[in-house]
Amino acid sequence: MATTYKNFLSNDVATTRTLLHEAIPITGSIVSGTYSTKTTAIGSATNIKTYGHGMFESVYDYPYLSSSANHIFDITWGYSALSNFSSSANTQNKEKINIYNEFAQYLVGYDHTGGIKQFMEPTNNVEMKECIFIPFSRLLSKDEIKKGSFSLELGVSASFGTVVKPNTFLNRIALKDLSGSNGYNVDSPAGEYGVLYATTSNSDAVMYHLAEEDGTTATCPAAGLLYYQAGIAVLTGSIFNSGSGVTGYNGLLAKTWDADHTGPNLTLLDNGADTGYDTITGSTISAMSDALRHRVYDIAFNNTTELNSTIYFCRVNHNDFNYSSNPTYLTGSKIRCKTMSSDSPVSYATTVGLYSADNELLAVAKLSEPLRKAPDTEFTLRVRLDY
Amino acid sequence: MPLRKFGKNDILYNQIKTHPSSSFFVYSGTIYYNNRAVEISGEGTGSLTSVTVPTGSVSLFEYNVDRSGSEWLRHSHHDVNTDATVSSSLTIGPSSSVSGDPLHSPNVHNTGLIYPFIVKGLAKQSFKNIKRWNYVSDYNYGDIITGSYQMSASISRKLFQASHNFNDYNITGSAIKNSLDYAKRLGEHYDYPSGSSKETNLIQIPSIFYGSEIKKGTVKLNFYVTGTLVAQLRDSRRNGALIQKSFTRTAIAGTGSTAFDNEIAGCVLYKEGFILLTGSWELARHFPTNIYEERNVLTDTDYLGNALSSSATWTRFGMGMPENFAPTTEYSGSTTAASASFSLEFAGTHKIPTMTMLTHANKGEFNHSNNPTYISSSNENLYSPVTGSNIYIEPKLKIKNVHSSSYADPSGSLVKTTYITKIGIYDEREKLIGIASLAKPVKKTEDRDLTFKLKLDI
Numbered sequence: 001m002a003t004t005y006k007n008f009l010s011n012d013v014a015t016t017r018t019l020l021h022e023a024i025p026i027t028g029s030i031v032s033g034t035y036s037t038k039t040t041a042i043g044s045a046t047n048i049k050t051y052g053h054g055m056f057e058s059v060y061d062y063p064y065l066s067s068s069a070n071h072i073f074d075i076t077w078g079y080s081a082l083s084n085f086s087s088s089a090n091t092q093n094k095e096k097i098n099i100y101n102e103f104a105q106y107l108v109g110y111d112h113t114g115g116i117k118q119f120m121e122p123t124n125n126v127e128m129k130e131c132i133f134i135p136f137s138r139l140l141s142k143d144e145i146k147k148g149s150f151s152l153e154l155g156v157s158a159s160f161g162t163v164v165k166p167n168t169f170l171n172r173i174a175l176k177d178l179s180g181s182n183g184y185n186v187d188s189p190a191g192e193y194g195v196l197y198a199t200t201s202n203s204d205a206v207m208y209h210l211a212e213e214d215g216t217t218a219t220c221p222a223a224g225l226l227y228y229q230a231g232i233a234v235l236t237g238s239i240f241n242s243g244s245g246v247t248g249y250n251g252l253l254a255k256t257w258d259a260d261h262t263g264p265n266l267t268l269l270d271n272g273a274d275t276g277y278d279t280i281t282g283s284t285i286s287a288m289s290d291a292l293r294h295r296v297y298d299i300a301f302n303n304t305t306e307l308n309s310t311i312y313f314c315r316v317n318h319n320d321f322n323y324s325s326n327p328t329y330l331t332g333s334k335i336r337c338k339t340m341s342s343d344s345p346v347s348y349a350t351t352v353g354l355y356s357a358d359n360e361l362l363a364v365a366k367l368s369e370p371l372r373k374a375p376d377t378e379f380t381l382r383v384r385l386d387y
Numbered sequence: 388m389p390l391r392k393f394g395k396n397d398i399l400y401n402q403i404k405t406h407p408s409s410s411f412f413v414y415s416g417t418i419y420y421n422n423r424a425v426e427i428s429g430e431g432t433g434s435l436t437s438v439t440v441p442t443g444s445v446s447l448f449e450y451n452v453d454r455s456g457s458e459w460l461r462h463s464h465h466d467v468n469t470d471a472t473v474s475s476s477l478t479i480g481p482s483s484s485v486s487g488d489p490l491h492s493p494n495v496h497n498t499g500l501i502y503p504f505i506v507k508g509l510a511k512q513s514f515k516n517i518k519r520w521n522y523v524s525d526y527n528y529g530d531i532i533t534g535s536y537q538m539s540a541s542i543s544r545k546l547f548q549a550s551h552n553f554n555d556y557n558i559t560g561s562a563i564k565n566s567l568d569y570a571k572r573l574g575e576h577y578d579y580p581s582g583s584s585k586e587t588n589l590i591q592i593p594s595i596f597y598g599s600e601i602k603k604g605t606v607k608l609n610f611y612v613t614g615t616l617v618a619q620l621r622d623s624r625r626n627g628a629l630i631q632k633s634f635t636r637t638a639i640a641g642t643g644s645t646a647f648d649n650e651i652a653g654c655v656l657y658k659e660g661f662i663l664l665t666g667s668w669e670l671a672r673h674f675p676t677n678i679y680e681e682r683n684v685l686t687d688t689d690y691l692g693n694a695l696s697s698s699a700t701w702t703r704f705g706m707g708m709p710e711n712f713a714p715t716t717e718y719s720g721s722t723t724a725a726s727a728s729f730s731l732e733f734a735g736t737h738k739i740p741t742m743t744m745l746t747h748a749n750k751g752e753f754n755h756s757n758n759p760t761y762i763s764s765s766n767e768n769l770y771s772p773v774t775g776s777n778i779y780i781e782p783k784l785k786i787k788n789v790h791s792s793s794y795a796d797p798s799g800s801l802v803k804t805t806y807i808t809k810i811g812i813y814d815e816r817e818k819l820i821g822i823a824s825l826a827k828p829v830k831k832t833e834d835r836d837l838t839f840k841l842k843l844d845i
Binding site: 016017018019020021022023024025027030034061062068069070140148149151300301302307309 | 446449450452453454477479480495496497498499500501502503504505506508510512
């Protein structure tokens with residue numbers, strides 16, 4: 001219990017902000033391999049949660065019925081009503097349009113007529129009308145995905161199987177927000193976003209982009225958007241297409257994934273017949289999400305948490321706090337820790353109490369060891385309060 | 388939307404006290420917490436349990452579930468140029484090089500595990516396990532300081548022989564001396580007088596298991612031999628004294644003794660989470676290691692790693708628990724006994740502050756809505772004001788009358804009716820800080836008084 005209080009002056013209190021990061025690696029084995037064996041059908045892995053509404057599926061890091069499991073991210077596919085893919089004859093056509101609109105409302109907003117704006121890749125000003133959406137769990141993305149750190153690696157080999165096969169990943173592309181470390185876009189209601197550029201990631205892979213040079217955004221085709229604060233990756237639907245598919249297709253990577261630009265669309269389903277984004281017309285969102293999962297080789301990013309701190313500089317002058325009101329301070333009405341009665345008073349500070357204006361104790365800071373305080377010393381105790 | 392201020396009697400602060408129970412079962416070197424089954428790891432990840440903490444432990448963050456940290460090697464690829472499997476050091480960050488731009492966009496190693504990191508800066512923020520000296524001397528400004536989420540907690544045990552002078556200068560004994568002395572007012576069972584140290588068995592319970600204190604009267608220790616309960620300790624007087632009750636054993640060779648019933652075998656420090664056992668009388672005589680062989684003693688290990696043998700006593704309780712929190716100093720294997728098993732049960736105390744807010748919708752209030760559907764759709768020129776060089780008149784809008792009438796026509800006189808679906812909580816600057824949604828809309832007419840009770844657990 002303090003008997004002496006000292007008021008803070010205006011230059012005794014400072015506020016700071018520190019960024020704490022976490023490295024988040026998510027390997028493809030968690031996404032599609034760990035809990036689905038050869039006897040497990042696609043979509044039946046115990047760490048993949050599907051829903052009756054069929055609008056998206058959720059990926060967990062452990063069988064989701066366990067209380068230990070953490071939700072990692074969701075996957076869903078959708079296209080705009082303005083897309084050439086949109087047709088009432090399609091499977092889940094309405095749901096796919098609704099998914100696109102839902103994300104577009106949240107991430108892109110509305111135009112001056114009140115209509116929902118389409119996703120737009122700002123480097124080339126190309127509309128993305130067919131998309132794949134990957135919203136990451138808040139547990140992983142925290143305050144925001146650290147700009148410039150995101151990487152999503154996908155297998156782009158033609159083969160495909162019910163389980164993860166090495167051949168699927170023989171050729172790979174990595175989608176990275178290469179420009180994120182020094183620039184980003186701000187015209188989204190959901191915060192800042194960057195462009196995901198496609199780079200090859202395997203030395204023995206067939207180069208899909210001849211002039212690709214890692215880290216040079218000019219030579220890496222744009223393949224999607226990454227919303228940092230929202231923690232959502234929006235991929236163009238063309239990442240698995242050769243570009244020889246549907247005419248009027250609005251993907252950004254069309255005709256670029258293969259070295260000679262003539263390769264076929266990638267097989268996405270086990271039947272081997274449906275290829276590329278065209279598969280979506282006759283497939284459910286869940287089936288498409290499973291297809292993407294089995295082509296995820298690796299996801300990695302760093303997240304950011306803002307730590308706000310207030311620093312109180314507790315200045316103890318030479319004539320302050322040299323006496324104590326502790327019961328043990330005195331013995332026989334004499335200061336216990338003095339040897340001579342003529343010595344200066346001395347005390348040992350163990351705790352700093354922070355009080356409100358009306359002297360209510362709000363917080364206590366403990367010293368690691370008692371500090372000797374006498375009239376011939378003065379010091380400043382730096383107390384930091386994080387919140 | 389109308390705002391209404393809380394009155395002085397509208398906000399109540401309370402505290403809910405919960406007492407979650409915990410049970411530990413110790414058998415042959417393994418602890419089982421709350422009879423929880425061991426969650427096995429996924430295919431090939433290499434970890435033993437899903438949360439990558441030892442059995443019987445709780446994971447503090449439960450972040451790296453089922454990850455061993457080496458799983459990345461599964462995805463190492465074959466390099467056709469060198470004819471070798473490539474599993475080079477991987478990084479997460481903007482550049483493919485490990486160093487990257489240290490000040491602005493540093494790269495970090497991809498270890499396969501989620502871990503926190505911070506860049507050393509002027510704010511001098513760091514992780515708790517980084518000592519000040521290491522922070523100053525081992526890191527330059529701009530360096531990355533990494534932490535770990537692989538943290539777990541479990542009960543542990545330390546056994547002190549009489550020669551270790553637990554009551555005097557032993558470092559552990561000294562640390563809890565003040566707590567014991569303070570509790571001594573409750574009875575002599577807390578008295579550990581100087582100069583008379585006995586063999587002392589200390590069970591340590593981390594506070595994550597019990598919260599602010601162990602609930603008095605809930606502590607129960609069971610001593611089993613080959614699955615049969617031999618003796619039990621309970622703090623039945625709720626004063627921290629652990630009192631024995633014996634159970635006669637007839638099925639197995641050797642009999643239990645009831646001579647020490649109601650004897651105090653130890654004490655509990657409720658707030659600190661320690662159980663001290665000093666009861667040194669024999670609880671059972673024979674311990675079959677199998678059906679052909681019987682032993683008279685249990686071989687235990689003290690906290691310094693010295694083996695000691697004795698018959699079954701309360702100081703042998705908990706054999707098989709880790710003897711220290713740090714795995715590197717754990718004396719594993721030497722404290723297991725196939726024939727003996729132990730259980731420890733208690734209830735903790737968790738205090739949850741709650742805030743109760745009473746929100747009132749009095750007569751004559753909240754009877755209008757700005758929702759578009761509140762207005763009758765039959766209004767003409769809904770959004771077309773009358774404008775002129777000097778005038779601007781918005782059209783009068785009719786409220787949709789949802790009041791039911793006994794007759795189809797006329798539909799009845801207008802009764803202003805709203806349906807309350809949500810209650811917003813605002814701060815003093817009228818910033819929305821919380822929303823309470825109702826399970827179903829509540830009808831509000833002008834002559835109705837309504838009060839909604841909102842409860843917030845903090």
